[in-house]
Amino acid sequence: MKKVFGRPKSMKANIFHYCAGCGHSIAHRLIAEVIDELDIRGITIGVPPAGCAVLAYNYFDVDMIEAQHGRGPAMATGIKRVLPDRIVFSYQGDGDLAAIGIAESFHAANRGENITVIFINNAVYGMTGGQMAPTSILGQKTTTSPTGRQSVLEGHPIRVSEIFSLLPGTTYIERCTVNSPASILRTKKAIRKAFQCQIDGLGFSLIEILSPCPTNWKMTPVDSCRWIDEAMSKEFPLGILKDVPAEQKKGERRHAG
């Protein structure tokens, strides 16, 4: 019988600790599948964050070194500069990337570090129990914005992908989600493109994944998936924000034509 579905080689045989309906486990699996397909397991080094994904090294069967909260891209920079032929990725949540680690992330992107960042945006602080995130949308109720986020008090949600795509050091940036089979397949394709950019030595790539957090959104998993379509992706439109390899190809075609 032909095996059509199995555990990726780059995943350990551990059961995810994530809540029901959480997007982390899907994102983990997609990354592992891409690592397998690109055949880079043996040369990949991952940097998990502080936050719900802090135990990512229990799931990925690749070398991993945990970073302090927000410092993933700095650590990844150190690793990649010493071992430029390895594939280095940093896995970060919205608090990790857009709040406490915005400087490390922004400057790694600006230096064009040849690393890949997987950015899980679930608009809330998950592990600490549902506090407001830098990406919480206006009106969103969290334990620290109990009447809903107000721009006058808490500022606006930060659109990381749009901001980072302005930096010349970045090569591939796409915002996707994992709330439907179709969107999951698109996300996998995006992750693959990002890792390919790194393999090709092009520079900083970032995949932002709008990810459901039913526990802290206080919704059912199904309603959470719907909320991504109806509310979250209005604030954070899905799509490719930067694709340097595609632009280069277009340029070459124009030149040839």
Add this chain to the structure above:
Amino acid sequence: MVIGEAAIRAGCRFYAGYPITPQNEIPEYMAEHLRQVEGGVFIQSESEVAAIHMVAGASAAGARSMTSSSSPGISLKQEGISSLAACQLPAVIVNMMRGGPGLGNISPSQGDYFQATRGGGHGDYRVIVLGPATAQEMADLTMDAFTLADQYRTPVMILADGMMGQMMEPVVFKEPQPRVYPEIYIMKGAGAGKSKFIRGLILDPLDMEEHNWTLDRKYQVIARKETRHELYGTDDAELILVAYGTGARIAKGAIKRLRNTGLKVGLFRPITLWPFPTNELRDLAKKVENFLVFELSTGQMLEDVRLALQGFARIGFHGRPGGVVPTPAELANVVTRQYDRKQGIIEHH
């Protein structure tokens, strides 16, 4: 500059740092010279925080790694230093101390002794702290720092000050030791084998406790085996000054003056500040009753001296914090005032 050159000769291949006075000569030297060495990486980081975590990544990836800063910047690095200690990653951190607290000023100070010798960041850990007093020693101890960091897989700090940073003295670089660091600790991708992980997060309290005791056993070995100190004029001394780094230089000047007046004064100079040479200092109390601690602070090493000598000897103190560097003459006057040949030292409380 001496530190930069010694580091490169010792095999340092990764440096990240953020400009701050008075230590900018180090990143400037590394920017020019480390990049000329094969595999040498220099990064001017966006912050002290980023620098120390870059160093952690580079260290995990197998490079001898270093960062440098001055007091306020070292405070920012503490998150990463705690993490290096937790993850048992070797690294060398240079602190050219300046006046504090807060932004303070840019003059020489020894106000970071507590921070350096008590771990500095959060959690149960220690950092090996080396206190050079000459340019030659800055070169030697920088090279030794890399060896110690590898040997014990722990961060090592060079604790000097702005005065040491500006000094001009001839230096002979010693022959560097070849690096001995097991491959097993280096993270470079799993290859065809089993993957590994390096972590500081240990959620189960019993596992965390075991990790704390593992670290503690290592620190006990360091405390037993790695203390260093210098004795100067202690053989016939009636009174012994205890000072380190720039303070010890001033003390030596004062001792020459005091001996000219017939007062037999010696110097005990800790070279390792952690581990503090407690037993070696206590040994002196068998022969000498009077000790005077001198620091460019309000009295921090004083506490370690008390731990060593309380109940064994009389302990005096003279300190000048805030970036004030007293002359040997001032210290000599203080000694004469505090020390009575009949009654001994007037104790400091």
